Amino acid sequence: MILDSSMRIFWPRRASAPALGMIVVLVLFAVPAANASVHEYRLENGMRVLVKEDHRAPVVVSMVWYGAGSVDEFNGTTGVAHVLEHMMFKGTAKVPAGEFSRRVARAGGRENAFTSRDYTAYFQTLHRDKLAMVLEMEADRMANLILTKETFEKEIKVVMEERRLRTDDQPHALVYETLMAVALRTHPYRHPIIGWMNDLQNMAVTDVSDWYRRWYAPNNAVLVVVGDISGEEVIGHARKLFGTIEPRALPVRKPQNEPDQMGERRVVVKAPSKLPHILMAYRVPKLLDPELDSEPYALDVLEGVLDGHDGARLNAALVRGTRMASSAGAGYSGIGRGPGVFMLSGTPSEGRSIADLEAALKAEVQRIATEGVRDDELRRVKAQVVSAHVYARDSMFAQARHMGSLESIGLSHRSIETQLRRLREVTAEQVQQVARRYFVDDALTVAVLEPQPLSVKRQPAAPEDSRH
Amino acid sequence: MWPTIHRCTYAVRVVDVSRSARIAVPDLLRLAAAILVIAVGSRNVQAIPPIESWQTSAGAQVLFVENHDLPMLDVSVEFPAGSGFDSARKSGLAALTQHMRELGAGGLREDEISQRIADVGARLRGRFDTDRAGSHLRTLVSMRERDQALDVLARVLQRPEFPQPAFEREKARIVANLKEADTKPDILANREFNRLVYRGHPYGLRSSGEVDTVAGLTRADLIEFFATHYVAEQAVVAIMGDVTRAEAQQIAERLTQFLPRARGPAPSLPLVTELERANSVVVAHPSSQVHILIGTPGIRRDDPDYFNLLVGNYVLGGGGFASRLIKEVRQKRGLAYSAYSYFAPLMRTGLFQIGLQTRGDQAQTALKVVMDTVKNFLDHGPSEQELEEARSNLAGGFPLRIDSNRKIHGYLALIGFYRLPLTYLDDFVKNVEKVNVADVRAAFSRHVRIERLVTVMVGGGLEATAQR
Numbered sequence: 023m024i025l026d027s028s029m030r031i032f033w034p035r036r037a038s039a040p041a042l043g044m045i046v047v048l049v050l051f052a053v054p055a056a057n058a059s060v061h062e063y064r065l066e067n068g069m070r071v072l073v074k075e076d077h078r079a080p081v082v083v084s085m086v087w088y089g090a091g092s093v094d095e096f097n098g099t100t101g102v103a104h105v106l107e108h109m110m111f112k113g114t115a116k117v118p119a120g121e122f123s124r125r126v127a128r129a130g131g132r133e134n135a136f137t138s139r140d141y142t143a144y145f146q147t148l149h150r151d152k153l154a155m156v157l158e159m160e161a162d163r164m165a166n167l168i169l170t171k172e173t174f175e176k177e178i179k180v181v182m183e184e185r186r187l188r189t190d191d192q193p194h195a196l197v198y199e200t201l202m203a204v205a206l207r208t209h210p211y212r213h214p215i216i217g218w219m220n221d222l223q224n225m226a227v228t229d230v231s232d233w234y235r236r237w238y239a240p241n242n243a244v245l246v247v248v249g250d251i252s253g254e255e256v257i258g259h260a261r262k263l264f265g266t267i268e269p270r271a272l273p274v275r276k277p278q279n280e281p282d283q284m285g286e287r288r289v290v291v292k293a294p295s296k297l298p299h300i301l302m303a304y305r306v307p308k309l310l311d312p313e314l315d316s317e318p319y320a321l322d323v324l325e326g327v328l329d330g331h332d333g334a335r336l337n338a339a340l341v342r343g344t345r346m347a348s349s350a351g352a353g354y355s356g357i358g359r360g361p362g363v364f365m366l367s368g369t370p371s372e373g374r375s376i377a378d379l380e381a382a383l384k385a386e387v388q389r390i391a392t393e394g395v396r397d398d399e400l401r402r403v404k405a406q407v408v409s410a411h412v413y414a415r416d417s418m419f420a421q422a423r424h425m426g427s428l429e430s431i432g433l434s435h436r437s438i439e440t441q442l443r444r445l446r447e448v449t450a451e452q453v454q455q456v457a458r459r460y461f462v463d464d465a466l467t468v469a470v471l472e473p474q475p476l477s478v479k480r481q482p483a484a485p486e487d488s489r490h
Numbered sequence: 491m492w493p494t495i496h497r498c499t500y501a502v503r504v505v506d507v508s509r510s511a512r513i514a515v516p517d518l519l520r521l522a523a524a525i526l527v528i529a530v531g532s533r534n535v536q537a538i539p540p541i542e543s544w545q546t547s548a549g550a551q552v553l554f555v556e557n558h559d560l561p562m563l564d565v566s567v568e569f570p571a572g573s574g575f576d577s578a579r580k581s582g583l584a585a586l587t588q589h590m591r592e593l594g595a596g597g598l599r600e601d602e603i604s605q606r607i608a609d610v611g612a613r614l615r616g617r618f619d620t621d622r623a624g625s626h627l628r629t630l631v632s633m634r635e636r637d638q639a640l641d642v643l644a645r646v647l648q649r650p651e652f653p654q655p656a657f658e659r660e661k662a663r664i665v666a667n668l669k670e671a672d673t674k675p676d677i678l679a680n681r682e683f684n685r686l687v688y689r690g691h692p693y694g695l696r697s698s699g700e701v702d703t704v705a706g707l708t709r710a711d712l713i714e715f716f717a718t719h720y721v722a723e724q725a726v727v728a729i730m731g732d733v734t735r736a737e738a739q740q741i742a743e744r745l746t747q748f749l750p751r752a753r754g755p756a757p758s759l760p761l762v763t764e765l766e767r768a769n770s771v772v773v774a775h776p777s778s779q780v781h782i783l784i785g786t787p788g789i790r791r792d793d794p795d796y797f798n799l800l801v802g803n804y805v806l807g808g809g810g811f812a813s814r815l816i817k818e819v820r821q822k823r824g825l826a827y828s829a830y831s832y833f834a835p836l837m838r839t840g841l842f843q844i845g846l847q848t849r850g851d852q853a854q855t856a857l858k859v860v861m862d863t864v865k866n867f868l869d870h871g872p873s874e875q876e877l878e879e880a881r882s883n884l885a886g887g888f889p890l891r892i893d894s895n896r897k898i899h900g901y902l903a904l905i906g907f908y909r910l911p912l913t914y915l916d917d918f919v920k921n922v923e924k925v926n927v928a929d930v931r932a933a934f935s936r937h938v939r940i941e942r943l944v945t946v947m948v949g950g951g952l953e954a955t956a957q958r
Contacts, residue, residue, distance in 0.1 A: 081890055081893040130885065187827055
């Protein structure tokens with residue numbers, strides 16, 4: 023499962039949550055201060071603990087977040103953050119391989135883990151009475167993971183199958199992967215989270231254990247619990263179970279700032295498919311200071327105006343109106359440790375060309391740059407954001423994930439309120455300004471899928487056993 | 491939000507099968523835009539929400555759970571109008587009828603429908619699977635928002651217009667999407683699999699139709715399908731959230747009073763016949779992986795073996811990392827990222843399917859491992875310990891099935907549509923706990939015969955064979 027906002031661009035959902043990326047919401051009606059009930063602690067070893075009570079059902083969601091993702095990888099070992107995520111289930115002296123999942127399952131729980139560019143997280147959803155049991159196992163594998171060559175050799179094969187499934191056999195995923203690798207020249211966001219196949223083929227268990235020792239420490243972790251439990255109870259468990267783990271000095275992260283783009287970049291991807299596809303990336307700002315920044319919020323609103331619902335501009339104009347496209351979308355990712363990117367995408371209708379669609383997508387943004395957005399459009403985006411805020415309260419998992427993802431990239435969960443307020447303050451002029459300022463050809467990278475017939479044999483990949 | 495990769499083992503979504511109708515494919519976690527707010531009020535923990543049920547004046551069945559924890563409302567109206575009600579000649583008609591209802595209704599143009607929904611931050615989604623078709627609305631409960639959203643829903647349900655220009659456009663889009671879909675190995679595999687399992691029964695038709703059949707549909711076909719299948723007497727209204735019983739009654743009336751009335755007995759589906767022998771097909775494709783599907787018609791929703799198979803299949807391939815398929819295929823041998831089995835019970839006999847994807851040159855090895863695993867399971871059944879773990883997960887995990895409005899609403903719609911007892915949730919744990927090893931063995935031997943399974947393999951590195 024790829025939980026990937028960018029994927030939404032490939033298959034634009036209609037009328038779902040607005041304001042992709044920023045996950046910013048505002049409250050127009052009276053609710054108490056949003057985070058009043060979030061309990062926040064810091065253990066002596068530097069580990070942070072956040073607890074949000076939700077007593078609707080006797081269930082808790084528990085997540086341990088590590089502040090290390092694919093952005094922290096070095097050349098030649100791309101994908102190692104995700105490989106360790108897999109290996110974290112391979113056992114400790116106390117909890118043998120497979121036993122973690124088994125105990126959670128026996129307790130009626132669900133569990134899994136995910137890796138992103140910026141972080142890696144492990145989660146369980148289960149009955150409130152079982153929380154201590156999983157926290158004990160999480161604390162154990164934070165410090166005591168056993169990594170053997172034997173288990174690694176099997177699991178790396180699984181990861182390669184995962185890459186084939188998600189990327190190698192998915193033309194739109196290949197387009198996205200290629201686009202990022204071309205749009206960015208130096209910043210590690212240019213590498214796929216799952217890693218380049220050749221790096222997976224040549225990975226060694228020592229790469230994985232190096233990664234574990236480098237990043238898996240309490241002072242690089244956040245425990246987030248949402249559910250039917252008190253803050254005091256969670257902190258009691260956390261002190262006892264995680265509090266004894268020694269902190270470690272974390273590596274210094276280099277900024278690796280991407281140099282300015284000096285002109286348009288274009289790339290073609292050939293893969294078996296029927297319809298062509300275009301994906302366009304503009305370099306834009308990301309959120310650095312939730313209080314002082316304004317452009318990221320304006321870009322969020324711009325995304326909503328273009329693609330926030332079925333009647334938003336791209337679908338109304340290009341799919342329903344001129345019928346230039348069979349699908350069209352926009353997406354902005356403004357929260358992360360790396361550079362911000364705003365994407366436009368689409369598939370032309372039969373008989374229309376990629377060039378026509380590219381021009382039409384650009385024209386929609388240029389129309390906003392010259393004419394601005396209407397008040398009703400602005401209101402509509404904000405209304406959707408308000409309601410998304412309420413609907414999210416129906417999911418304990420979504421709440422835990424939001425808090426954890428912000429904390430893991432250095433933004434406080436408390437900035438959520440700030441973000442709400444700042445997004446509410448976005449004006450039509452600010453939306454027009456960002457459309458004018460950032461959507462220029464010199465900051466654009468375009469990737470195009472050029473369909474190949476199924477009968478064409480693809481170039482055989484290097485055999486995997488060439489790895490030694 | 492940047493891309494995230496999961497360790498998830500679960501299946502890539504299979505076309506034509508409703509999630510809620512499936513047994514034991516764990517819910518993929520839906521990561522909606524998340525935000526946290528105030529702690530919500532306390533629901534009576536452990537309690538299963540009381541379901542109220544009544545008929546509207548037009549004859550629709552209503553199921554309602556009143557809950558005031560969150561200021562929101564989920565409403566769905568569904569009909570027996572899924573793709574099972576298509577004919578081979580007009581395959582795709584049911585899906586297009588469902589889809590087109592939102593593109594012009596009650597005097598509102600398609601963009602007005604989208605905008606009015608977005609204006610109040612509501613979400614209106616089509617619901618469609620093999621049996622069911624309808625609409626789901628999520629809205630804030632405040633009066634202006636609720637009223638405007640319900641007004642749009644009432645028009646879409648009762649006064650769709652099927653405007654000709656939008657109809658022609660959507661047909662062209664669907665045809666284009668079908669051409670693209672038919673280049674994808676997973677979709678080709680599913681299409682072939684359903685055809686072989688159902689041999690002419692409408693459950694074997696692709697829900698979106700085929701290029702030729704969709705191109706031949708007319709607006710008159712849609713109007714006729716709507717009048718026949720979207721009738722009040724067959725409607726199931728599910729309401730969950732922050733309204734009173736009196737308000738729910740008004741809402742249900744408003745959404746059903748102008749529905750078409752049945753002109754005769756409800757359309758029924760033909761029975762599914764058992765497979766008489768094994769069948770296998772191999773389709774060459776340039777993909778790096780081979781997609782393998784194995785299965786047979788499984789059970790109907792009203793089959794007394796439902797819980798025996800739910801619990802038993804947890805052991806075979808439904809229990810994620812606890813399942814035998816994952817242990818044999820992935821954990822022991824690293825052959826695949828995902829391997830699973832599920833039953834998808836429907837009005838008539840729904841699928842039993844096993845699936846996995848693996849590198850082309852090891853497809854035969856993987857197939858043998860799967861068949862050996864299945865044979866062993868069918869011959870000997872689960873061990874006592876495995877079954878205990880399965881019951882423990884399913885019973886202990888019951889609170890997770892009803893820990894949000896969305897999930898409870900999903901059960902209301904399911905219980906209503908399949909006429910399950912209103913005590914379905916109350917009885918769930920008891921029904922799981924009474925399953926024993928002998929029951930599981932007997933149930934599997936009644937429904938899955940290893941000598942009569944369909945096997946489909948699509949991908950690279952295979953020699954294509956004709957259907958035997």
